[in-house]
Amino acid sequence: MRSWLRHHRMAFNSAARKLAAQKSAAFASVLAIGIAISLPLAGYILLEPLRGLLGRVALEPQLTVFMKQSAKRDDADALGRTLRGDVRIGSARLIAKEAALKELASVEGMADVVSVLAINPLPDAYVVRARDTAPESMERLASELQALPGVERVHADSLWARRLASIAAIGRVALMILSTLLGFGLIAVTFNTIRLQILTLRDEIEVSKLLGATDGYIRRPYYYLGVLQGAIGGAIALIIVLTGTYIMNLEVGVLADSYGSSFRLPFPPLADAVSVIVYAGLLGWLGAHLSVSRHLRDIEPS
Amino acid sequence: MISFDSVSKRYPGNREALSRVTFSVDNGEMIFITGHSGAGKSTLLKLIPAIERPTSGSVVVQGQNISAMKASALPYLRRSIGVVFQDQKLLHDRNVYENVMLPLAFSDHAPKEAARRARAALDKVGLLDRELSHPIQLSGGEQQRLAIARAVVNRPSILIADEPTANLDDDSARIVMEIFLSFHQVGVTILLASHDQAMMRRYGGRVFALAGGKLTERPAEAAA
Numbered sequence: 001m002r003s004w005l006r007h008h009r010m011a012f013n014s015a016a017r018k019l020a021a022q023k024s025a026a027f028a029s030v031l032a033i034g035i036a037i038s039l040p041l042a043g044y045i046l047l048e049p050l051r052g053l054l055g056r057v058a059l060e061p062q063l064t065v066f067m068k069q070s071a072k073r074d075d076a077d078a079l080g081r082t083l084r085g086d087v088r089i090g091s092a093r094l095i096a097k098e099a100a101l102k103e104l105a106s107v108e109g110m111a112d113v114v115s116v117l118a119i120n121p122l123p124d125a126y127v128v129r130a131r132d133t134a135p136e137s138m139e140r141l142a143s144e145l146q147a148l149p150g151v152e153r154v155h156a157d158s159l160w161a162r163r164l165a166s167i168a169a170i171g172r173v174a175l176m177i178l179s180t181l182l183g184f185g186l187i188a189v190t191f192n193t194i195r196l197q198i199l200t201l202r203d204e205i206e207v208s209k210l211l212g213a214t215d216g217y218i219r220r221p222y223y224y225l226g227v228l229q230g231a232i233g234g235a236i237a238l239i240i241v242l243t244g245t246y247i248m249n250l251e252v253g254v255l256a257d258s259y260g261s262s263f264r265l266p267f268p269p270l271a272d273a274v275s276v277i278v279y280a281g282l283l284g285w286l287g288a289h290l291s292v293s294r295h296l297r298d299i300e301p302s
Numbered sequence: 303m304i305s306f307d308s309v310s311k312r313y314p315g316n317r318e319a320l321s322r323v324t325f326s327v328d329n330g331e332m333i334f335i336t337g338h339s340g341a342g343k344s345t346l347l348k349l350i351p352a353i354e355r356p357t358s359g360s361v362v363v364q365g366q367n368i369s370a371m372k373a374s375a376l377p378y379l380r381r382s383i384g385v386v387f388q389d390q391k392l393l394h395d396r397n398v399y400e401n402v403m404l405p406l407a408f409s410d411h412a413p414k415e416a417a418r419r420a421r422a423a424l425d426k427v428g429l430l431d432r433e434l435s436h437p438i439q440l441s442g443g444e445q446q447r448l449a450i451a452r453a454v455v456n457r458p459s460i461l462i463a464d465e466p467t468a469n470l471d472d473d474s475a476r477i478v479m480e481i482f483l484s485f486h487q488v489g490v491t492i493l494l495a496s497h498d499q500a501m502m503r504r505y506g507g508r509v510f511a512l513a514g515g516k517l518t519e520r521p522a523e524a525a526a
Contacts, residue, residue: 006413007408010407203391203393204393207393207404208404208408209377209380210351210353210380210385210387210391211380211385211405211452212378212380212381212405212408212409212456213377213407213408214374214377215374217377217407217408302353
């Protein structure tokens with residue numbers, strides 16, 4: 001066990017020395033990896049607020065039935081009974097005008113507006129979930145509910161949320177494709193770095209094989225080199241994104257403040273930051289594995 | 303210890319380097335292999351640590367059939383065989399001490415023991431005071447002694463050397479041969495490929511002559 005650990009320590013030190021010895025070439029490689037990883041990471045930072053928003057809104061088709069401003073609570077209760085008695089309706093939830101005003105006041109920047117209102121301008125409303133959510137059925141139901149006594153307006157308010165969700169989904173898919181492509185890019189960069197290392201150290205590898213080095217012993221430093229290169233690239237990506245987010249937030253803050261909002265682009269949480277470094281290291285390992293498997297078998301003692 | 307049974311080796315282009323070579327070597331023997339350039343001496347020596355594989359026949363080293371040995375087992379065989387190559391294969395970006403430490407790096411010796419063995423091997427070949435020099439700073443004879451130190455640092459039971467005294471002046475050649483002789487005297491089996499007939503007479507041992515890929519055994523006295 002002690003011998004095994006010693007061999008790994010030696011391999012790690014050897015990889016670190018190889019990386020340090022390359023200087024500008026190594027820096028260029030890890031910088032390329034860092035920039036490549038920073039692109040999907042920046043996309044993630046930009047999409048994260050959208051994900052939070054979508055988490056708060058309902059995406060299932062639903063109708064909001066607004067009552068007339070003049071409607072009394074008894075009218076609302078009567079409408080509730082009618083809605084719940086309709087077999088086409090799965091549920092009907094009352095949002096009382098007082099509760100609606102309270103919710104509006106809790107929205108950033110609206111508290112001041114609400115506080116100056118002399119009367120509550122909001123009506124009582126029902127959020128209705130239909131059993132049949134086909135667009136035609138929803139449309140027919142909406143027009144029928146519109147005709148009920150005390151109803152001012154019926155709004156199919158899920159549409160915008162569904163569109164937003166679709167845009168977010170497109171963004172996520174684009175981000176996934178970009179991440180995959182740049183992941184391959186990272187593997188290719190590592191593959192090439194290791195290939196050049198193997199070519200440079202061809203004599204040493206050949207002599208080591210002649211003297212009794214196992215394949216594992218010869219491969220190990222290259223695996224560590226791949227992991228180190230990937231992980232350092234991941235760390236550079238984080239630095240780029242954190243710096244970029246900080247700089248962006250200086251301007252985002254000015255814009256958000258003008259709307260009375262404290263919105264800022266989020267920094268990646270610690271767990272995500274660590275994951276970026278770990279995944280980059282794993283991709284580096286994969287690039288090293290492919291390169292070592294491809295090129296070491298070509299070097300045999302003669 | 304080493305046994306060749308009807309071993310042939312053909313290279314691409316159907317060039318036959320060895321033809322049905324049969325011989326055996328016991329523990330602690332000193333063997334010279336002679337022959338003209340291209341006679342197959344290097345090929346024969348390379349078959350022992352499985353740097354080359356026979357086209358037909360069997361090579362058995364320390365009870366293991368090299369022909370049937372898996373690639374994953376070769377490193378462990380090679381650690382028990384010290385090899386001094388014709389071109390020495392020293393690493394010129396490493397100093398003398400680091401060159402000798404190389405075979406110890408992948409063995410299981412603790413660092414202190416490895417360092418002790420490396421310095422003992424350098425002391426044995428008279429290069430302890432040059433451990434920080436690089437191979438390029440050494441003379442031809444010193445480079446050959448460094449190659450020997452690296453070959454013996456793992457204390458192999460077999461030591462093979464391909465033309466170890468070629469390109470050396472008489473004094474350097476004598477020093478190198480004295481080193482081989484000292485290992486022979488402590489029981490190491492030694493196989494040397496050489497053109498030097500006078501040296502074979504001086505140091506005795508069995509002599510195998512290779513000509514056209516065929517091997518014949520001659521007494522040392524008749525080697526001239």
